[in-house]
Each structure stands twice: as structure tokens, then as C-alpha cells.
Amino acid sequence: MHKKQGKQTIVFEKSPCIIGSYSVVGPKEGKGNFAKYFNEIIDNDLYGCNSYEKAERKFLIRAINMAIASAKLENEEIDALICGDLMNQIISSSFAARHLQIPFLGVFGACSTMVESLILGACMIEGGFCEHIACATGSHFSSAEKQFRYPLELGTQRPPTSQWTVTGAGCSVIASKGSDIAITKATIGKVTDWNVSDVNNMGGVMAPAAMETLKAFFEDTHTKPSDYDLIITGDLGKLGSEVLMDLMEYNGFNLRTNYNDCGQMIFNNKQKVFQGGSGCGCIATVLNSYIIERFKKGTLNNCIAVATGALLSTLSSQQGDSIPAVAHLVLLERRKNDF
Amino acid sequence: MDIKERDDRYNAYLTSKMPKTKAFPSLFHAFWIGGLICCLGELIKDLLLLAFPDMSLNVASTFESVIIIVLASFLTGVGIYDRIGAYAGAGSIIPISGFSNSITSPALEFKREGLIFGLCAKMFIIAGPVIVTGVVASFVAGIIYIFI
Numbered sequence: 001m002h003k004k005q006g007k008q009t010i011v012f013e014k015s016p017c018i019i020g021s022y023s024v025v026g027p028k029e030g031k032g033n034f035a036k037y038f039n040e041i042i043d044n045d046l047y048g049c050n051s052y053e054k055a056e057r058k059f060l061i062r063a064i065n066m067a068i069a070s071a072k073l074e075n076e077e078i079d080a081l082i083c084g085d086l087m088n089q090i091i092s093s094s095f096a097a098r099h100l101q102i103p104f105l106g107v108f109g110a111c112s113t114m115v116e117s118l119i120l121g122a123c124m125i126e127g128g129f130c131e132h133i134a135c136a137t138g139s140h141f142s143s144a145e146k147q148f149r150y151p152l153e154l155g156t157q158r159p160p161t162s163q164w165t166v167t168g169a170g171c172s173v174i175a176s177k178g179s180d181i182a183i184t185k186a187t188i189g190k191v192t193d194w195n196v197s198d199v200n201n202m203g204g205v206m207a208p209a210a211m212e213t214l215k216a217f218f219e220d221t222h223t224k225p226s227d228y229d230l231i232i233t234g235d236l237g238k239l240g241s242e243v244l245m246d247l248m249e250y251n252g253f254n255l256r257t258n259y260n261d262c263g264q265m266i267f268n269n270k271q272k273v274f275q276g277g278s279g280c281g282c283i284a285t286v287l288n289s290y291i292i293e294r295f296k297k298g299t300l301n302n303c304i305a306v307a308t309g310a311l312l313s314t315l316s317s318q319q320g321d322s323i324p325a326v327a328h329l330v331l332l333e334r335r336k337n338d339f
Numbered sequence: 340m341d342i343k344e345r346d347d348r349y350n351a352y353l354t355s356k357m358p359k360t361k362a363f364p365s366l367f368h369a370f371w372i373g374g375l376i377c378c379l380g381e382l383i384k385d386l387l388l389l390a391f392p393d394m395s396l397n398v399a400s401t402f403e404s405v406i407i408i409v410l411a412s413f414l415t416g417v418g419i420y421d422r423i424g425a426y427a428g429a430g431s432i433i434p435i436s437g438f439s440n441s442i443t444s445p446a447l448e449f450k451r452e453g454l455i456f457g458l459c460a461k462m463f464i465i466a467g468p469v470i471v472t473g474v475v476a477s478f479v480a481g482i483i484y485i486f487i
Contacts, residue, residue: 151448155424
């Protein structure tokens with residue numbers, strides 16, 4: 001029984017499936033392109049808390065609780081919560097887990113966390129170690145700005161390559177049976193660094209990582225981009241996704257017909273976000289709303305989701321290091337056999 | 340292709356692909372907002388001299404700076420100065436009002452981490468280098484002044 005295909009790709013024979021999902025976003029995202037898909041839009045980004053860090057936590061708790069409810073389960077029936085975020089020491093996730101009292105595995109993959117947690121969760125379901133797993137992540141614009149950039153009220157100009165961290169959280173509950181949206185394959189990405197050190201151009205930093213992972217997946221599975229209905233990346237933004245298409249073309253894969261980027265799609269052009277959205281919450285909210293909705297409606301039968309993360313800290317970039325990035329991939333497919 | 344060559348080629352490609360800030364509109368925005376702030380300063384000084392005829396020019400200039408600082412700090416607090424800054428760039432950073440904004444904004448941002456280690460300690464994270472540069476420059480100027 002070989003559950004590995006090629007060099008980096010895992011094949012899930014029992015196909016763990018997504019039985020519950022929920023997305024909750026802040027006011028700006030609620031005015032964007034996916035407004036009608038998000039499960040819940042909170043009109044105050046402090047969410048009734050007295051700090052943005054606490055609000056981020058509350059977004060996460062809300063998404064996890066409601067995703068579990070949408071799977072018609074109780075919190076006690078969840079065997080593990082796999083969760084991560086952008087804050088130092090992933091405080092949002094661990095503090096949310098403190099509140100939820102679900103066995104907790106904290107992961108960090110920067111903005112690739114959603115897919116990383118889905119891969120780990122799917123492995124645990126496939127192995128028969130767990131029945132139900134909640135995979136979640138979230139981010140908050142204001143807490144990310146505070147940690148990585150400048151104070152909110154500082155009168156600076158954002159460079160044209162910058163992106164806007166998504167305020168919101170998404171959670172998927174996965175199980176061995178109960179739905180026809182299955183996770184059938186996954187590719188674990190390598191940390192890729194092409195010596196870009198511009199902290200204001202995350203798309204350019206992460207595009208090579210996305211390319212490496214996609215290339216590995218297509219080579220491992222002997223498929224090509226046109227074999228799939230939709231290919232999405234997490235938060236490369238407009239510039240980053242153009243770069244990815246160029247890089248893939250250079251490697252002999254044509255992404256130009258069925259590819260899009262969550263960061264590019266989530267906000268509309270009037271929202272002054274330059275290259276689009278970013279952050280853990282970007283793919284987490286889009287995957288758990290728009291993508292799942294399209295599966296349910298039947299307009300999508302398979303989808304490659306690649307989440308990209310820039311693995312930097314403010315210290316590493318201040319010390320002049322270039323920015324490493326990682327990209328993880330899952331293949332979501334409509335399960336053909338009975339469920 | 341070795342790794343260094345690949346990285347260099349990629350970085351060159353990325354630079355060519357990056358959207359550039361349009362120089363002329365940016366300069367124009369900076370010029371008129373910056374000019375407006377300076378005109379406002381001059382107006383305050385003239386009004387002070389008009390209201391208090393005995394006031395010396397030096398004292399009036401000091402009061403002018405203080406008023407601009409308080410005004411910018413207030414506008415930061417009510418969430419207007421960052422919008423001016425996003426529009427004007429250097430036009431609202433270079434005048435003393437920008438310095439005021441760079442102290443008030445971290446103070447607001449970090450007030451939740453407490454009065455001492457939050458507000459007071461983090462207040463200078465942006466403006467700190469300006470103060471250090473100012474002190475070093477005046478030290479150097481002082482040394483030169485001894486010899487001339």
C-alpha cells in the first residue's frame with residue numbers, strides 16, 4: 001500500500017472529507033467580492049474586544065465553533081484542533097484552544113497554515129487516529145500591522161506592491177465520511193528562497209515556492225493544469241500571481257486558463273489594497289466559503305488549493321536576511337463512490 | 340543555471356515587473372500639502388504677533404511649532420492624519436507635524452500594553468532615530484562651532 005506518489009505527494013486512499021466549514025470576516029472583506037459567500041460579516045473589526053489581538057482570537061473561536069456546528073457535531077466530538085496564525089508564538093490559536101478545550105496542535109506556516117493544517121488533519125483521519133478534526137486559521141489586519149509594520153495611525157504611504165492582511169477566520173471540519181468534498185492528494189512544499197528581501201513584495205517572495213510545489217505535484221501525479229477545474233493560490237496578490245503564471249510557463253505548464261488567487265479575488269478594485277489581500281485568513285475564508293459553496297452547488301468537481309507563506313520575522317528581515325517561503329497543496333475532489 | 344544566477348535573474352525580472360509609484364502626482368501631492376502645513380504655521384505665527392505685539396519672533400516661532408505639534412497629534416488621535424499621510428507622503432512627514440504623528444501613533448498603538456512598557460517605551464520606535472540623528476548632528480555642529 002503506497003500512499004506516496006512521486007517525490008512529495010501524498011495520496012489519501014480513504015479520502016478524508018470536509019463535513020463542515022465556516023468563514024467569518026471583518027467589515028472591509030464584507031464589502032469585497034465574496035460578500036455574499038462569507039457565512040458571517042462582523043461590522044466592527046474590534047469585535048467587541050478591547051484589543052485587536054483579542055478580536056483575532058474571537059474571530060477564530062467563532063469560526064471553529066460554527067464550523068463544528070455546521071458539521072452537526074458538538075465540541076466534545078472533535079478529536080483534535082489543528083490551528084495556527086501569524087502572531088508571535090501563535091497566541092491567537094493557543095488562546096482560542098484554551099477557550100474551546102479541544103485537544104490542540106498548534107502549527108505555524110505563516111499564510112500557508114490553512115492547507116498545512118488540512119494536510120496534517122487528513123493524514124490523521126486517513127491513519128485512523130481521529131474521527132473528526134477541526135482545521136482553522138485566521139488573521140487580523142490591525143494586529144498584523146502592529147507586529148510586522150507600522151502603527152495604524154502613522155501617516156505613511158503603502159508601496160504599490162503591498163497587500164492588505166485579511167481580517168477573518170475560517171475553519172474546516174474533516175472526517176472519514178459524511179460529505180462528497182474529499183481531500184484526495186496533498187503535496188508538502190519545500191522552503192524556497194530565491195533571495196528576495198523586499199518585505200513589501202510578498203507576492204514576489206512566495207511565487208517561486210508556489211511554482212516549486214505545483215511543479216512537484218504535476219510531475220508526481222503525471223497531470224497538467226488543464227486536468228483540473230480550478231487552481232487557486234492563497235495570497236500571492238495580483239503581481240505574485242502574474243509572476244507565478246510566468247514561472248509556470250517557463251517550466252512548461254500553462255496556468256492562464258483556470259488559475260486564480262484568493263488575495264487577488266477577495267477585495268474589489270475600489271478598496272485601495274494595491275496587490276490584494278494576504279494573511280492566513282485570506283485562503284481560509286475563501287476556501288471555506290466560495291470554494292466549498294461551488295462544490296456544493298456542483299459547479300466545481302475538483303480544485304487544487306495552494307497556500308503560500310512567507311516565513312520571515314521582523315528580526316530576520318532587519319538583520320538583512322532574504323525571505324524564505326513555503327507552499328503546501330491539497331487537491332479537493334468530489335468523491336465519486338458512495339459516502 | 341546555478342542558484343546565484345537564478346536568483347539574480349529572478350530579482351531583475353521582479354524589479355522589471357513591479358508597479359512603480361508615479362513620480363509627478365506624488366510630488367504634487369507632497370508639495371501642496373507640505374506647503375499648506377507651512378503656510379498654516381506662518382499664519383499662526385503672524386496671528387500670534389498680531390495678538391501679542393510685545394512677543395519676540397523667536398518666542399512666536401516656538402509657539403507656532405507647539406501649536407502645529409498639538410494639532411497634528413490631535414488629528415492623529417481622531418484618525419485623520421494617517422489619511423493625510425497616505426495622500427501626501429513626504430509632504431506631511433517632513434514638517435514638524437509628521438514628527439508629532441510619528442510619536443502619537445505608536446503611543447496610541449501600544450497603550451494596551453501598559454503605561455510604562457507600552458505607551459512610554461514604544462512611543463519613540465519611529466521618532467527615536469530622528470532624535471538620535473538630531474543630537475549627533477548638533478554635537479558635530481557644536482564641535483565645528485568651537486573652531487570657527
